[in-house]
Amino acid sequence: MTTDVAYAICRMSDIPSQQARGFQLMIVGDDGAKRPWPILVVRWGRQVFGYVNRCPHDGVNLDWERNQFMDPNGIRLMCGKHGSLFELGTGICVDGPCKGRGLTPVALTVLDDDICVTGVTLVEDGEALPDDEA
């Protein structure tokens, strides 16, 4: 189910540049069923990139330590389980067990200073809390 609604999940200033942060959202599927939808948002200057927080290798969340998404060099996303490395801008795995596969992109838009999720229907009950405040 796609909609034109933009769901604000945080402010740009909530994520330092060159850092990523996880969010536990709830999505409404085409069948109307609600299910948890964990995503991560990377910020690089004024650019933001969103992906579903699910490693294509084993289906787990990438941040084995909460909100630790970056590799030690701080230039790629890394899965904490077996170390797959993903390009920030494309989500493609460039090294590790799922090399050549990719993270599922999440459409984002920035309105004023709010980072918003678009193209999906979310359950809006209260504010989307960042992982570390949920």
Ligand code: FES
């Ligand atoms: S689960 Fe992510 S690299 Fe294996």
